[in-house]
Amino acid sequence: MNTNQTVTVSEKLLFERSTKNRVGVSFPPLDVPEKKPHGSLLRKNLDLPELSEPDVVRHYTRLSHWNFSIDQNFYPLGSCTMKYNPKINEWGARHEAFSLLHPNAPEDSVQGALELMWELQEMLKELSGMDGVTLLPLAGAQGEFTGLKLIRAFHENNKQTRNKILIPDTAHGTNPATCTLAGFEVLKIPTTGEGLLSIEHIQKSLSHDVAALMVTNPNTLGYWEENLKEIADLLHKNGSLVYCDGANFNAFVGLAKMRDCGVDVMHINLHKTFSTPHGGGGPGSGPVAFIKKLEPFQPTPIIKKESEKFSLDWNKSQSIGALSTFYGNFGMLIRAYIYMKTLGIEGLKHMSHMAVLNANYIRARLKKYYDLPFPRKFCLHETIFSDKKQTPYGVTTLDIAKRLLDFGYHPPTIYFPLVVKGALMIEPTESESKQTLDDFCDTMIHIAGEAQKNPQLLKKAPYNTRVRRVDEVRAARNPILTYKLSSTAEE
Amino acid sequence: MKYIPHTQEEIQSMLSTIGVERLEDIFPQALKQKIDFHFPHALSELEIKKKISDLGLKNKTQYSSFLGGGAYQHFIPEVVDTLSSRSEFSTAYTPYQPEASQGTLQSLFEFQTMIAHLTGMEISNASMYELASACAEAILMALRIQKNRKKVLIAGNIHPRYQQTCLTFLKEQDMEVEWVPYHQETGQIDLTHLSSKLNENVACLLIQSPNYFGVLEPLKEIHQSLKNHGALFITAISDLTSLGLFEPPGSFGADIVVGEAQSLGNPVSFGGPYIGILTSKMDYVRQLPGRLVGETVDLDGKRAFTLTLNTREQHIRREKATSNICTNQNLCALRTSIYLATLGKQGLKEVAVQNYSKTEFAKEVFSKIKNVQLRFSGNTYNEFIYKTPLSNKEVLEKLKEKNILGGLNLSEGILSCFTELTTKEDILYYAQNLKDIVS
Numbered sequence: 001m002n003t004n005q006t007v008t009v010s011e012k013l014l015f016e017r018s019t020k021n022r023v024g025v026s027f028p029p030l031d032v033p034e035k036k037p038h039g040s041l042l043r044k045n046l047d048l049p050e051l052s053e054p055d056v057v058r059h060y061t062r063l064s065h066w067n068f069s070i071d072q073n074f075y076p077l078g079s080c081t082m083k084y085n086p087k088i089n090e091w092g093a094r095h096e097a098f099s100l101l102h103p104n105a106p107e108d109s110v111q112g113a114l115e116l117m118w119e120l121q122e123m124l125k126e127l128s129g130m131d132g133v134t135l136l137p138l139a140g141a142q143g144e145f146t147g148l149k150l151i152r153a154f155h156e157n158n159k160q161t162r163n164k165i166l167i168p169d170t171a172h173g174t175n176p177a178t179c180t181l182a183g184f185e186v187l188k189i190p191t192t193g194e195g196l197l198s199i200e201h202i203q204k205s206l207s208h209d210v211a212a213l214m215v216t217n218p219n220t221l222g223y224w225e226e227n228l229k230e231i232a233d234l235l236h237k238n239g240s241l242v243y244c245d246g247a248n249f250n251a252f253v254g255l256a257k258m259r260d261c262g263v264d265v266m267h268i269n270l271h272k273t274f275s276t277p278h279g280g281g282g283p284g285s286g287p288v289a290f291i292k293k294l295e296p297f298q299p300t301p302i303i304k305k306e307s308e309k310f311s312l313d314w315n316k317s318q319s320i321g322a323l324s325t326f327y328g329n330f331g332m333l334i335r336a337y338i339y340m341k342t343l344g345i346e347g348l349k350h351m352s353h354m355a356v357l358n359a360n361y362i363r364a365r366l367k368k369y370y371d372l373p374f375p376r377k378f379c380l381h382e383t384i385f386s387d388k389k390q391t392p393y394g395v396t397t398l399d400i401a402k403r404l405l406d407f408g409y410h411p412p413t414i415y416f417p418l419v420v421k422g423a424l425m426i427e428p429t430e431s432e433s434k435q436t437l438d439d440f441c442d443t444m445i446h447i448a449g450e451a452q453k454n455p456q457l458l459k460k461a462p463y464n465t466r467v468r469r470v471d472e473v474r475a476a477r478n479p480i481l482t483y484k485l486s487s488t489a490e491e
Numbered sequence: 492m493k494y495i496p497h498t499q500e501e502i503q504s505m506l507s508t509i510g511v512e513r514l515e516d517i518f519p520q521a522l523k524q525k526i527d528f529h530f531p532h533a534l535s536e537l538e539i540k541k542k543i544s545d546l547g548l549k550n551k552t553q554y555s556s557f558l559g560g561g562a563y564q565h566f567i568p569e570v571v572d573t574l575s576s577r578s579e580f581s582t583a584y585t586p587y588q589p590e591a592s593q594g595t596l597q598s599l600f601e602f603q604t605m606i607a608h609l610t611g612m613e614i615s616n617a618s619m620y621e622l623a624s625a626c627a628e629a630i631l632m633a634l635r636i637q638k639n640r641k642k643v644l645i646a647g648n649i650h651p652r653y654q655q656t657c658l659t660f661l662k663e664q665d666m667e668v669e670w671v672p673y674h675q676e677t678g679q680i681d682l683t684h685l686s687s688k689l690n691e692n693v694a695c696l697l698i699q700s701p702n703y704f705g706v707l708e709p710l711k712e713i714h715q716s717l718k719n720h721g722a723l724f725i726t727a728i729s730d731l732t733s734l735g736l737f738e739p740p741g742s743f744g745a746d747i748v749v750g751e752a753q754s755l756g757n758p759v760s761f762g763g764p765y766i767g768i769l770t771s772k773m774d775y776v777r778q779l780p781g782r783l784v785g786e787t788v789d790l791d792g793k794r795a796f797t798l799t800l801n802t803r804e805q806h807i808r809r810e811k812a813t814s815n816i817c818t819n820q821n822l823c824a825l826r827t828s829i830y831l832a833t834l835g836k837q838g839l840k841e842v843a844v845q846n847y848s849k850t851e852f853a854k855e856v857f858s859k860i861k862n863v864q865l866r867f868s869g870n871t872y873n874e875f876i877y878k879t880p881l882s883n884k885e886v887l888e889k890l891k892e893k894n895i896l897g898g899l900n901l902s903e904g905i906l907s908c909f910t911e912l913t914t915k916e917d918i919l920y921y922a923q924n925l926k927d928i929v930s
């Protein structure tokens with residue numbers, strides 16, 4: 001439980017703390033004549049808060065106490081993979097030989113950075129079984145966009161117009177959203193009662209319009225798509241490709257290569273599988289791995305290695321083009337590189353094994369108390385429950401999630417995947433110990449008991465957090481998106 | 492395995508709770524195969540530290556650098572690193588559960604407020620990946636607002652990677668891009684050309700100010716011309732410290748402002764992670780891409796913050812979402828907020844005055860060198876282009892021999908950047924060597 005006393009301390013907004021003429025920084029005196037632009041160009045009014053350095057330090061330190069975080073709390077968030085973020089990774093990303101490196105510096109002065117990126121690409125190639133990797137995509141969603149653009153370019157190069165992407169109904173929201181951005185139409189594929197894709201459903205959906213299947217493996221129910229190879233063969237026979245959303249790569253790193261399942265292109269979320277921090281919502285990084293056939297279309301620049309010298313190739317006539325100003329979220333690449341190097345292949349395999357063991361352990365301990373939809377014997381890295389057993393008492397998944405906060409646990413992913421009504425999607429990750437899992441399961445069982453005996457208690461949870469249940473409807477109805485100097489808070 | 496806590500005994504006990512004997516029993520057949528991996532062997536912390544330091548030594552950062560062009564070296568107060576490194580921020584999840592995320596949410600609300608004020612706009616989202624892709628998102632947003640208009644104008648003097656990124660993202664959209672050329676003397680957008688391209692089918696114009704050549708655009712005149720045709724005005728700003736000194740685009744009628752906030756407290760870090768900003772008028776809020784934080788109350792009526800207007804986003808709207816974006820650059824947004832809070836009104840103004848003054852000084856010194864010519868006459872902030880009779884490549888290589896990274900090699904000349912980190916001595920050393928090279 002978050003018992004830090006500053007949880008209850010009020011902390012005003014920066015603007016409410018501001019005092020005229022206070023300064024938090026000092027600069028050397030200007031060593032050239034002072035100049036200012038003339039007339040209408042010159043800024044008249046700059047509304048920024050005025051604070052001292054100690055003001056700023058106290059402000060943000062207090063705010064930090066109001067967050068749950070991996071370093072304080074267990075986060076069984078399905079699909080989001082909240083694993084431990086090693087401290088040595090942070091050291092590497094802050095190393096001045098990299099953090100002070102300007103992206104426009106000449107190639108011979110950035111050889112260390114390019115070598116690191118090259119090696120990271122090689123490792124990702126090996127783990128995915130693919131022929132090429134681009135580190136440029138800035139997040140998983142941009143990775144999806146890149147992958148779909150590669151697919152489009154491939155078909156166009158073959159003088160084919162294919163406008164449909166098959167997407168299972170268990171997919172992440174980014175998948176269909178990315179399809180729209182990349183100009184594709186979505187064809188939704190239903191999941192079978194077993195929680196898998198069926199060969200039949202795919203067969204029925206195939207036509208010469210189908211550009212690709214976009215599949216998540218293991219899927220968001222936590223199950224391995226057992227028919228994927230056969231399904232991929234069908235798609236290939238149809239002239240279509242197979243895209244894999246690699247959000248759940250952490251379930252099988254070192255245990256299988258996606259290429260062997262017939263996948264042609266996949267993105268990998270470094271912040272999920274390879275331990276880069278979530279940062280409260282970013283930055284992410286979404287490298288894309290692809291087979292040889294898609295190589296000519298990859299985004300630029302491309303890292304080249306010639307006799308131990310690294311360079312960037314900006315000119316590829318068939319490339320899908322630029323995704324951003326520079327070379328991807330380099331600071332994230334350093335962290336993932338260190339993680340992979342530190343674990344080695346045996347460590348990565350062990351990581352996948354323990355992630356799966358942990359999920360199955362929670363599943364075994366909770367299945368008496370919570371409903372298991374799409375029941376199969378075992379799951380992979382995540383397990384999905386629903387609120388079906390609590391519904392008779394009027395208790396919903398949201399109530400269970402909010403009550404967990406009182407016990408110091410971040411709730412699981414809720415109401416996703418959409419195919420499960422009232423889903424509670426639990427992914428413990430490999431870095432949590434048996435003790436943590438036991439405590440969590442005990443709490444979940446306790447809450448199941450509360451749901452029966454005292455459902456009203458859950459309805460009003462949480463009680464022990466910085467704020468009580470937040471009125472999200474009010475926020476959306478009357479959006480207040482910035483602080484207005486006139487509207488001082490009544491707190 | 493130091494990040495994985497399980498002992499053999501615990502594994503066995505967990506397996507028996509699950510009801511199996513061996514670990515492999517819980518895995519599907521496909522994950523039980525023996526596969527070979529060619530993979531580097533595991534390194535201890537001691538070894539990886541050495542490895543990273545060795546790689547670092549292969550980079551050269553000892554130069555006196557005048558590089559800009561989309562990434563800018565500025566002074567970052569120590570508090571930015573100290574506070575943003577707090578793992579309560581860095582190891583937190585996306586604030587979907589507001590009761591567990593008030594720290595992140597309040598700081599984002601403050602970020603939105605400061606960025607809106609800085610750009611002179613009504614609202615800001617909680618950040619984008621970086622500027623090039625934010626430019627693309629801004630154009631897509633304008634196309635959604637202007638449903639029946641199918642033409643997009645982009646200034647030919649914006650950063651070429653912003654141009655290319657826009658094309659990558661716009662290619663599948665039902666619209667057409669036209670380029671607006673720049674004036675050969677001023678380096679600013681050619682207003683006559685702009686007027687000739689405007690009609691009722693133009694959804695928006697994207698310009699950058701200061702533009703890729705470092706020249707400030709005539710925002711007022713551009714807005715005048717767009718207004719008559721109902722085209723939306725999008726301004727991109729690659730170094731937001733410039734707004735410490737210059738009147739913001741919001742004062743000149745901009746509809747959407749995008750920017751690169753790397754300059755505000757984020758290291759150049761070989762190109763990323765950076766942080767894009769996207770601000771607009773309140774009228775367009777429903778078409779905004781990305782996350783938004785709003786103020787509300789909790790059950791007891793206490794002020795609280797939460798992600799809001801989620802119905803625009805991919806996890807709710809799926810294929811009908813305003814964007815596929817799923818992250819913000821939260822940690823960079825936090826750094827930006829801490830930077831702005833620490834510098835405040837006076838500090839940011841001081842940074843901007845220093846950048847401007849040093850650049851004006853450099854322009855004066857450079858223009859006195861025989862055979863060196865400033866390329867454009869327009870007002871600048873902290874970058875400008877100069878030309879010499881020699882090839883840019885030759886000049887830059889010779890400067891490098893003197894430990895100077897003189898700037899970027901553009902077709903119009905050499906683009907050099909001067910910030911508060913540049914000393915008078917640096918400028919004079921650069922000028923002296925440049926003089927030796929060109930004379």
